[in-house]
Amino acid sequence: MRQISVAAVVLLLGCGSSAVSGPGTEDGGAGFGASSSDAATGGTAGVGGVGGSSGAGGAGGVGGAGGGDASLPLPGPSLGSFKLTYYWVTTEAEHTGTKSTKLYDPACKVLATVSAGFASALKLEGTGRLADGRLLNYDGPCACPLTPCYFEADAQHPWGYGVQNRALAPFRSIAVDKSVIAIGTPIYVAELDGVAMPGDASYGAFVHDGCVTADDVGGGINGAHIDFFAALKAHYQSLDAALGLSSVTLYGGGARCP
Secondary structure, three states, X not given: OOOOOOOOOOOOXXXXXXXXXXXXXXXXXXXXXXXXXXXXXXXXXXXXXXXXXXXXXXXXXXXXXXXXXXXXXXXXXXXXXXXXXXXXXXXXHHOOOOEEEEEEOOXXXXXXXEEHHHHHHHHHHOEEEOOOOOXXXXXXXXXXXXXXXXXXOOOOOOOOEOHHHOEOXXXXXXXXXXXXXXXXXXXXXXXXXXXXXXXXXXXXXXXXXXXXXXXXXXXXXXXXXXXXXXXXXXXHHHHHHHHOXXXXXXXXXXXXXX
16 A cells, blocks of 8 residues: 655655555555656557557557457546556565664554665555565554554455555556545556566466556655556566556546446
């Protein structure tokens, strides 16, 4: 779950004060401030017309992203161009250094002692996996020796929590500004249609149909901006390198994404 920012930070996903949040609240969301990763500039995948033939992949692009088969149901009305960033579950294995930083739950019980680098990444991304396999999720600011505090995700939320207790789904969940797109809204992203997703078959390794859902919010996600949940940092890196997109075209889900 990307947390509401406490001041501006990085891409995917910032820092000023934020309301206490937890599972099922709308104060937790994508990133602790800004989005974790502003998409890098690169080749743009070819985008076919909605309901028409898919475009050829551009330089550095992945396949032909776009409308696809004209026999498919049409999406809803155009919502316009939106900035694209990504977020993911950070992992303790990605961060070296002395394990000297304690992470707390809201009752100030120590959940784990980790490196400062992992603690910082967890604060930004909102969700992180410990070396022992436990998944920690942002719970909100707290009066413990270190804030924010976290809680352990349950089996129904293997990739963490969006808002309203929604389970994040790799390559299907997006974080939005809920004043622009209501939570729970199905969305069609034209540039994702026809693109092969990374990962393994348990959650990825499929050809995307462009359909995503507004499951999350984030302190750095404002206005015409979506944060695409890429599951893992390596998946963000491969998608960003292949697509090179800094913005995407959104449509209501319509009959294409009911």
